[in-house]
Amino acid sequence: AIHEARLLGRLHALGQIGRDGENRLTRLAASDTDRAGRDALVGWLREADLDVVVDRIGNIFGIWRTHANAAEAPLLLGSHIDTVIDAGIYDGCYGVLAGLEVIETLRAAGLTPVRPIAVAAFTNEEGVRYAPDMMGSLVHAGGLSVEEALASIGTDGTTLGAELERIGYAGVAEPGFLRPHAYVELHIEQGPVLEREGVPIGAVATLQGISWQRVVMEGTANHAGTTPMSMRRDAGYAAARVIAFVNEQARKAHDPSVATVGCIAFEPNAINVIPARATFTVDLRDPDEARLAAGEAALAIFLDEVAASEGVSVSVERLARFSPVAFDAGIVALIEQAAAGRGLAYQRMTSGAGHDAQMMARMAPAAMIFVPSLGGISHNPREHTPQADLVAGANVLLDVVACLADA
Amino acid sequence: AIHEARLLGRLHALGQIGRDGENRLTRLAASDTDRAGRDALVGWLREADLDVVVDRIGNIFGIWRTHANAAEAPLLLGSHIDTVIDAGIYDGCYGVLAGLEVIETLRAAGLTPVRPIAVAAFTNEEGVRYAPDMMGSLVHAGGLSVEEALASIGTDGTTLGAELERIGYAGVAEPGFLRPHAYVELHIEQGPVLEREGVPIGAVATLQGISWQRVVMEGTANHAGTTPMSMRRDAGYAAARVIAFVNEQARKAHDPSVATVGCIAFEPNAINVIPARATFTVDLRDPDEARLAAGEAALAIFLDEVAASEGVSVSVERLARFSPVAFDAGIVALIEQAAAGRGLAYQRMTSGAGHDAQMMARMAPAAMIFVPSLGGISHNPREHTPQADLVAGANVLLDVVACLADA
Ligand SMILES: NC(=O)NCCC(=O)O
Ligand SMILES: NC(=O)NCCC(=O)O
Numbered sequence: 001a002i003h004e005a006r007l008l009g010r011l012h013a014l015g016q017i018g019r020d021g022e023n024r025l026t027r028l029a030a031s032d033t034d035r036a037g038r039d040a041l042v043g044w045l046r047e048a049d050l051d052v053v054v055d056r057i058g059n060i061f062g063i064w065r066t067h068a069n070a071a072e073a074p075l076l077l078g079s080h081i082d083t084v085i086d087a088g089i090y091d092g093c094y095g096v097l098a099g100l101e102v103i104e105t106l107r108a109a110g111l112t113p114v115r116p117i118a119v120a121a122f123t124n125e126e127g128v129r130y131a132p133d134m135m136g137s138l139v140h141a142g143g144l145s146v147e148e149a150l151a152s153i154g155t156d157g158t159t160l161g162a163e164l165e166r167i168g169y170a171g172v173a174e175p176g177f178l179r180p181h182a183y184v185e186l187h188i189e190q191g192p193v194l195e196r197e198g199v200p201i202g203a204v205a206t207l208q209g210i211s212w213q214r215v216v217m218e219g220t221a222n223h224a225g226t227t228p229m230s231m232r233r234d235a236g237y238a239a240a241r242v243i244a245f246v247n248e249q250a251r252k253a254h255d256p257s258v259a260t261v262g263c264i265a266f267e268p269n270a271i272n273v274i275p276a277r278a279t280f281t282v283d284l285r286d287p288d289e290a291r292l293a294a295g296e297a298a299l300a301i302f303l304d305e306v307a308a309s310e311g312v313s314v315s316v317e318r319l320a321r322f323s324p325v326a327f328d329a330g331i332v333a334l335i336e337q338a339a340a341g342r343g344l345a346y347q348r349m350t351s352g353a354g355h356d357a358q359m360m361a362r363m364a365p366a367a368m369i370f371v372p373s374l375g376g377i378s379h380n381p382r383e384h385t386p387q388a389d390l391v392a393g394a395n396v397l398l399d400v401v402a403c404l405a406d407a
Numbered sequence: 408a409i410h411e412a413r414l415l416g417r418l419h420a421l422g423q424i425g426r427d428g429e430n431r432l433t434r435l436a437a438s439d440t441d442r443a444g445r446d447a448l449v450g451w452l453r454e455a456d457l458d459v460v461v462d463r464i465g466n467i468f469g470i471w472r473t474h475a476n477a478a479e480a481p482l483l484l485g486s487h488i489d490t491v492i493d494a495g496i497y498d499g500c501y502g503v504l505a506g507l508e509v510i511e512t513l514r515a516a517g518l519t520p521v522r523p524i525a526v527a528a529f530t531n532e533e534g535v536r537y538a539p540d541m542m543g544s545l546v547h548a549g550g551l552s553v554e555e556a557l558a559s560i561g562t563d564g565t566t567l568g569a570e571l572e573r574i575g576y577a578g579v580a581e582p583g584f585l586r587p588h589a590y591v592e593l594h595i596e597q598g599p600v601l602e603r604e605g606v607p608i609g610a611v612a613t614l615q616g617i618s619w620q621r622v623v624m625e626g627t628a629n630h631a632g633t634t635p636m637s638m639r640r641d642a643g644y645a646a647a648r649v650i651a652f653v654n655e656q657a658r659k660a661h662d663p664s665v666a667t668v669g670c671i672a673f674e675p676n677a678i679n680v681i682p683a684r685a686t687f688t689v690d691l692r693d694p695d696e697a698r699l700a701a702g703e704a705a706l707a708i709f710l711d712e713v714a715a716s717e718g719v720s721v722s723v724e725r726l727a728r729f730s731p732v733a734f735d736a737g738i739v740a741l742i743e744q745a746a747a748g749r750g751l752a753y754q755r756m757t758s759g760a761g762h763d764a765q766m767m768a769r770m771a772p773a774a775m776i777f778v779p780s781l782g783g784i785s786h787n788p789r790e791h792t793p794q795a796d797l798v799a800g801a802n803v804l805l806d807v808v809a810c811l812a813d814a
Pocket of ligand 2: 223224225272498532533534540541597759760761762
């Protein structure tokens, strides 16, 4: 069994890094607070005597290899340690620190696995500062060139490449250098299913599709008091119509469809000036590719309708687009066996969130283990998973790893 | 007749002060750029040999008084030189500089008016940084205490009092020290009426009511991918519904009702996080007080409905509330006579925008002269009035002043 106090201690320690004056936790990718989190992680990887490698996109790997197994493809565990704004402490960090914990536990037990075992912390999984999300694992898996990724422009106008240089995490290894035999990611569910069902372990078999777009609507700035309603080209009102549409379309669709407008800005953003420009993001998700595409198509039609009726122009930039993924059936079954072996209830499920495993599935057999999120709350400081569930998940990971590392 | 080149030269010179790297003109009240604009104005007032007085709220007065008339109540002209974000060059500045121009013209003509004549540049007419708008003239007229006004907190968290100190325009004169015999303000229309009618001079008889509110809706931040639509408390979607309602309500009302949401912010404002908080402004205007109040009441009811149906909380802060104003019939008639005397077409009209004259009407007979705005565009860098109209308006002001200063 894993060393509970060590895992939970590190999780809480990492959760203190990157708090602002109001005690809000924010470690956006390649920011100063991300650097502080990375420094802590690298310290623990070195203490555990792992080989630490940083690649050009800033992914951090801690590798346990022996003379005997160095020629074999490693088993890779991992997740991410970047966060959203005003985040919880579990999202991502749990999987990285549990991966490290499992390696240390196996080594302390004197095991000599057939394959090396490594743990990765992938860069910019959240996608809040730079799009797309899951960027580090996407680059690792060859789905995006490292040059394009490094040139990505953030919400603050910075480029990821310059920021990685600045924080000292622009490594030299070529992304993809580590070609895993298999990839396993342990993560909090971030949704309400496991808690509702009273089940501690989810064996994640599928992950829904994700569509991210940035929409810019342009009208005409004019005086709020003197401009008759009929003479307005109000980009803000046009945006409001789209936000309402996107939400109502998802409500009307089948239950799993979701839609979110999380970011918005008006220009000039003055109380008595009709907005000349409204910029907002649209996040659509669906486990069904055809339904996701239909949602995108309906949005495109509605944007044209609003543009015509409100006299505004519309431009759309695609920030991320990933189809639904099916994970490796063998590893999913192994997760179920491991849970059963520990006497833990489990269920097969889908993931509502995007994860690095979704990208790693492009290059190796991959699957995920979920543990419950209280109240289904995530991307919120109240994100919480009971300690018993955190420990149970890490022990299931331990058993899955012990099996896969010898396969 | 006024000295055209001097007036237009100063107008264009002032319009160059406060431009950013992208050539956008922004002189928000009590900012560094406002200071630069104020310094230029004070320079011109001193060159014209006027007594310059700055009061505690930062209003600037240039006073022409003689030994003979110093005991009489002065005739006051004026407007403001603060601007919105990305502004045009005419809004406000035209009235201040034309007031100065009229004084210089009368003095150069050797006139010895029965009353002193003064020109004022009132602080924070726009209300973009600090609310309410027309703040300096409101304080001058006794409608708001100077202490309350100086404590006003800006969109950037500063207080007006500290910012006025910082830019060196926290004067010592007590607001209201100058009790005018009458007040006349020349301004661009900022709306489409005069151009549409082909009339160069508007005699402004009324000014519509203004209601400004800031609305905060609070929901729950949660993950955009994992949170079913039915479990969301999405403050951004709730805000979008209100923005759409406010606009559609004004469209359905009688023609002159207008409604604008000019400012918005989501928190945490991240692409994959359901907004926990949406903050936005509502600007409602109506020439009819009962209809304005009905619009506010309908908004309040709709806010409660949305709060209940979306599971969000709502709080509303009143930023400004001014009832419609009727200007002095005698001065309005004088404006019409002056236009007729110069062979200029004129029409009696209402003002869609708020103006300092609206506040000054509380303490003295007041009225306004309007000149056309091309395309009805204002609060936009494309705001424009042809030179002939600018000159005509200033000459009408000259004739009105010549008459009132001897009354
Ligand atoms: N797990 C997680 O929160 N990933 C961030 C990417 C997303 O799903 O929005
Ligand atoms: N004239 C003018 O633009 N005033 C600003 C106050 C307002 O009407 O919004």
